[in-house]
Amino acid sequence: DTEVTQTPKHLVMGMTNKKSLKCEQHMGHRAMYWYKQKAKKPPELMFVYSYEKLSINESVPSRFSPECPNSSLLNLHLHALQPEDSALYLCASSQAGTENSNQPQHFGDGTRLSIL
């Protein structure tokens, strides 16, 4: 079992749909992350939130829109996605701040996204 919970586990959507991915953690972590992972590849960082503020956006297309409504929740809103966006989307959390930079990230099990 993972302490970072992601829903849904699987999502199939058309290119004109709007959907959201959700992530929740109750470990008191104040840094939360979205990663995209293609098969047999390492995760690629998309966004980082620190203390509920967006701190890193790795030049992600605007069809991906992150949101951090509170310290436990992280959403990823999807709109007008392309077939190449099909991937496993992973959420992670960790302690925030440079004094905690030794603390590891904890990952959820991901949402498997397929774009038709």
Add this chain to the structure above:
Amino acid sequence: GEDVEQSLFLSVREGDSSVINCTYTDSSSTYLYWYKQEPGAGLQLLTYIFSNMDMKQDQRLTVLLNKKDKHLSLRIADTQTGDSAIYFCAERSPGGSYIPTFGRGTSLIVHP
């Protein structure tokens, strides 16, 4: 920039030891992590080591760090079929960005 290298595949017989290797280039790397990813799942943190340590042991897992050669290894004793997965090495440098850099992952295949 940082670079983390791993071999892509390792095949071992059940009951043998597995050794997964990782090299990194950033000499200021202070924190090094091993993650396991089973099919259809996320990344599970297995263990981590700080650069002021040479070795860390946790049950069947032994991590060795050679700072001079910037080489990290993960040894799994008595490898079982349930250990079949992709293993990612990751490093993180102090200060600045606290985002880890991941290696490409090593696929461990355990056969009877």
